[in-house]
Amino acid sequence: MPGRPRDPDLEQRLLSTAWSMLTEHGYDALALxxxxxxxxxxxxxxxxxxPSKARLVTDVLAEFLPPVADADTGSLYSDLRAFVGDLAAAWSPAWNDGLLGLLADLRxxxxxxxxxxRMSALRSQPLVNAIARAVRxxxxxxxxxxxxxxxxxxxPLMHRRTFGHRPMTPDDLDVLAQSVHRFLTTTGVRT
Structure with missing residues (x-):
């Protein structure tokens, strides 16, 4: 005899509550x-x-982290700057300080x-697309x-947030995008 079907409203309510608690109190304080x-x-x-906090939080992040836009600005530098800007928005909030606990639990x-x-690969797709456009x-x-x-x-975004406990400034993001752009356009990187 099959069990009761899952209630999608309940699941969304649980995810929303977990997101709220995660962003307000951090990973370490979150309890199922x-x-x-x-x-x-x-x-x-x-x-x-x-069955674990890590599984809940990975689903929460997949559901609620702001998306990384697939900006086609017409230039590699501008695409990199847009990509790193979206990443910075995700890494800037203070609740990220506790994500080292999640990374440890994932092991x-x-x-x-x-x-x-899977979530990380999806969030990286705009970068993959920007590189492909730059090659074309x-x-x-x-x-x-x-x-x-x-x-x-x-x-650098993770390092600044994790060890410096602060986000990067827009000027920092410009330097970061310029550095990676210079690396890609002048070093002849090989696969």
Whole structure:
């Protein structure tokens, strides 16, 4: 005999509550029982859907992180600047300081790690598209090592947020985009 079908309204209420708690109190303070109470649901409603905090938070991030726009500005530099600006918006809020806990928990939860990696790949697609456009326009001759380019753009954002506990300024983002642009257009990166 099949069980009751999932209630999409309840699931959305749980995700919304978890997002609110995550952004207000951070990852370390988030507890599945508190999410249930905040959503006026039973603890079993949360645990049935997400057996770990890492799984819940990866689904929450996939649902609520602001999207990274696929801006086709007509130039590689402007596309890079738009991409890094959207990443910065996601890394700027103070609640990101606690995401080291999530990253540590992902090492022990393969399902949550897989969900997180899928979300990261989707969020990186605008960069992949920008690089492909730059190759078609002749701004760069070869497709570079895309994970490296992504690391060059997002790494400083993560480092500033994680260790400096502050976001990058618009001037910092300009320098970051200019540096990666210069790297892509002058070094002959090989795949």
């Amino acid at each position: 029982a508190q999410v249930a109470a905040g959503a006026k649901a039973h603890r079993s409603d949360v645990y049935r859907r997400w 022990h939860d393969t399902d949550a790690d897989a969900t997180f990696r 326009r002749g701004e760069i001759a070869e497709v570079p090592d895309l994970p490296l380019v992504g690391n060059l753009l997002e790494g």
